[in-house]
Amino acid sequence: MNVTEVQEYVPVIGLEVHAQLLTKTKIFCSCPSTYGAEPNTLVCPVCLGLPGALPVLNREAVSMAILMGLATNCTIAEESVFARKNYFYPDCPKNYQISMFDKPLCADGFIEFELDGETKRVRIERIHLEDDAGKLIHEEDGGSLVDFNRCGVPLIEIVSRPDMHSAEEAGAYLVMLRKILRYLGICSGNMEEGSLRCDVNVSVMPAGSSEFGTKTEIKNLNSFKAVEMGIRYEIERQIEVLKNGGKISQVTNLWDSGAKKLVTMRSKEYAHDYRYFPEPDLLPLEVDDEWIDGIRTKMVELPLERERRFRKEYNLSSYDASVLCSEKKIADYYEELASIAGDPKLSANWMMREVMEELKEQSVSIEQFSLQPERLAGLIRLVKENVVSGSAARDVFKEMVKSNESAEEVVRRLGLEQISGEGELEKMIDEVIAENPREVERYREGKIQLLGFFVGQVMKKSRGKANPKLTGEIIKRKLSG
Amino acid sequence: MLHDVGKLTIADIRRLYSEERVRPAEVLESYLNRIEEKDPAIGAFLHIFKEKAIEEAETLDIALMESKPLFGVPIALKDNICTKGKPTTCASRILEGYVPPYDATVVERLKEAGAVIIGKTNMDEFAMGSSTENSAFQLTHNPWDTDYAPGGSSGGSAAAVAAGMVPVALGSDTGGSIRQPASLCGVVGMKGTYGRVSRYGLVAFASSFDQIGPIGKNVRDTAFLMDVVSGHDPHDSTSIQESHSSLVEALEEEIGDLTFSVPRGFRDLDLSPSVREALGETVEYLRNSGREVREVELPDLEAAMACYYILADAEASSNLARYDGVRYGYRHRADSLIEMYEKTRGEGFGEEVKRRILTGTYVLSSGYYDEYYSRAQKVRAMIIEDFRRVFSEVDVVITPTSPTPAFKLGEKVDNPIAMYLSDIFTTTANIAGIPAISIPARLSPEGLPIGIQVMAGLKEERKMIRAAYALEKEFDFQSKVSGPEVG
């Protein structure tokens, strides 16, 4: 696909995102909604859809859905109605899903995010609550087993308007959506485990047209990468079809993550008539202002606002601000660190390099990280006050991660206090000058880049303790003399 | 051992216990003997828990009698009420052998009240029908004449009480399924306001219509049982929040200034002559005792029937989707999923159930939803409004329970519409969610019972039961009529 082709056609993309809510129990029964338990151990008559069992709505799930509605600028309906979505599938024990249809809980909102320095806004059509299905496990002998642990875990479905026009835009929207969910603490956002799922609608239309083309659906996109790749693939395919005079048919495509391509499902399998009707086992859901106000008090500063504040307040680059705001807990950590250390810029540098690397290396989250802000701030202060050099500080950091010691304790134990005494430094500098006569000569002939070499030698001799700035000055003075 | 338990009421049984003349296990044994003797000709029971019932009765401590209103009282349950560890089939092949792992809320309440479940009764498959002939397993015969149907769908429960095989039973009522068989079997049957009795553990037919309710020999026993099973249940979101106020206590209140009414033009209703007479007599009695009997405009019964069948079948088509052979019940093993679904459901469900599922699926289909389902919902709202207006003017409405006395077995099986019309006076109460009760009034010339229905406004069970109690005294059915002679 070359650039001109894309310009001839405008892709139109909408996303339907399912997010599992982190409630303690399932949406219509009191079974735990925990992930990863032994199959069929977290079940009861209600979530198994046994004859006679009835659903009772979990208010915690409603509160979380409302929180998401508020975070995405939606209107919260005073009255919403659960509806049955009827379809037969073995992972769905009642053979209907309890969802919402014509009266969703939240509607008409939007999400903003930044892409290439530009603010984009994608409108949210609706957010509604529903119950998750179980999981089919296909055996090698052709048989299938069903695990109903996931059945009844609360989901919210977040339906966007078709406001995105590229795979990148859709990807950025999804990233922001996930960030918001995680900031609110209502979804773990793990696409691989399926706690966040994304179906995509894609169409293309000739540039300048105001009429949307026929859309197709992409399912089975189980990673952020897959979402973008799937969309790109489908846009390309549709443009190819149209350019060859063909017509787009309304199909559902499955993303094959192994082959990295889309496989079209037989459209017949999707000729569903869900026969929605109001769920008679549940009363209409009424949400009053008091409930909403109570939820509003739990609202947190959202990722985009926070990123913008970090840039402004701490003078951080866009990149640093976005990394530090990628997770609420990281941003919280950073702000605590910066405030104790009294140096936002230096704190950000330490976060961006040492802390992030360490988290990655240990594959732990920031909450599990052994070095909490207060101790790390101690080290940053020592760096700022020139008690330890930058390179020695990195060793101190490594030690602190392993122990419970304060920065001062490690510095003392390892004898890493920076040598800033001129007498001690001069002694070592003199030795280095004596040991490297040829370099001294070349430096004096004008190869002043060798200054770094001399400083390095002194650092080595001092086991990193020499104050590099001071060392450089003394060397310069001695060699120019 | 008691030799004649057939006529015992709950009060009689309690008296026997309090006078220490008999132990619960003996009472159970006596009833079991009667079942053994009578049921072969009636066919009311699908399951009888012989050893289990006596065992349970043995564990009852007489010291607890005062705190347990149904202490040592045998009870039969319609086989669509879930009983933990005991079969619950809905009289359907598709649930043959199914044993629920939990008790319905009403069953928990019955056990707590000291009742002993003696067996589960026959019914129309999934409660769809008005003669109990739609059971996949057996016919139930009307104890008054075994050539006749007991009505339905709670025909087994009504017949069991009528034949004295249990003092009381529970049924379920979606469009008249308690009241119509009670009427045809000469016993009392009531359904409360929608939400009065928890539906948790009642296998759903049409969720927004279904109510469990009591069947007894008289109004008092029925009220007694209703008091035990009623009340808010957190497991049923549609259950009424406020606490239930005792119907037994309401019986002690004077009938006072209750305003009675009958449908306008009731003399022209399409009724069997004997049913027309029974209604006429009722009005006469009331007028003779100095009561004004007003005539009120009831909702259009035919529109109500259409509304009922559209909405109930729509809900049923969804409620019955879960019987697919995947997790429990009947499964036709097949090579493909679709084939398993089709054969399992094709073989597991009976004709009437399939007819309802098809109708329900159709009325919910895109393109037909507005024409049928939405329109029926509007009619339902109008009927609710009609009744609200009626009950702002009067306290109770009196109608026949069924347009005819019992009909012969086989007479209507091939004519679903004729069968549906059997519920023409009962369905409106389910549509509007109002309480209604059927009490036996008299016998037809053929010696078959005729029931009169009393309906009251939402949550006005106490008014309804007072009116029914007064009428019961006047009809004096129990002492005028010797009762069915069976076997």
Ligand SMILES: [Zn+2]
């Ligand atoms: Zn559960």
